[in-house]
Amino acid sequence: MDRRKRGPGSTVVWKYIFAGCIIIYTALVFVYMSGSNRPFKEVKQAMEKKIDTEHMKDVSSQGLKRYYGLNGADYDGVMMYVSTSSMSAEEVLVVKAKNTEQARELEDAIEKRIEERKNVFEGYAPEQVKMLKEAQKSVRGTYVFLAISPDSNSYREAFTKAL
Structure with missing residues (x-):
């Protein structure tokens, strides 16, 4: 054949x-x-609906400077919440960078902060170290997201939907 x-x-x-x-x-x-065309204000509002404000406080631009050594005025938008307790590593961060290079710099700063926090909690708070190891991070275009929390998965889901 x-x-x-x-x-x-x-x-x-x-x-x-x-x-x-x-x-x-x-x-x-x-x-x-791909990033998002949504304005930072809308993304921030959507995220703030999910955040546990009873146990977390808004530190935004001042927190970015204090905890990351980065000037919040250099970015298109900053939303940062940290735990009201110094014994907790909980943190939620959403930043809209001006460009992808700035987003990469922020990613590096996030990795450095997570490692520093692990070292702080290593000896006496294993549940905080576990939470730091399970931190949710995401970069979508110029939006950078970090959640260190028992609810980090739901925060990441809210971030993704907000975009």
Whole structure:
């Protein structure tokens, strides 16, 4: 039997399947990595509805300077809540950077802060260290998010929906 008359070979079919997978993967990467056109004020309002303000206080730009050594005025928007107790590592941070380079700098500062906080709590508060290890971080375009909390997953979900 002549092989050419049976239709496309399996290699051709696999090429199309592979090409389709690449297209789907690329689309997902663009969706995931894309930022948001929503104004910071709207994102902040959506996040503040979720935050436990009974146990956390708003420190925003001053907190960014105090805890991260970064000037809040250099960013398009800063929302930062920290625990009212010095014995807790709880923290929620949302920053809208002016560009992706600034967002990367903020990511580095977040990693440094998490490591410093782990060292602080290492000897006497293992539950705080665990919370720091399970911190939720996300960068979407120029938006940078961090949640160190028992509710960090719900905070991250709220952040994603807010965008």
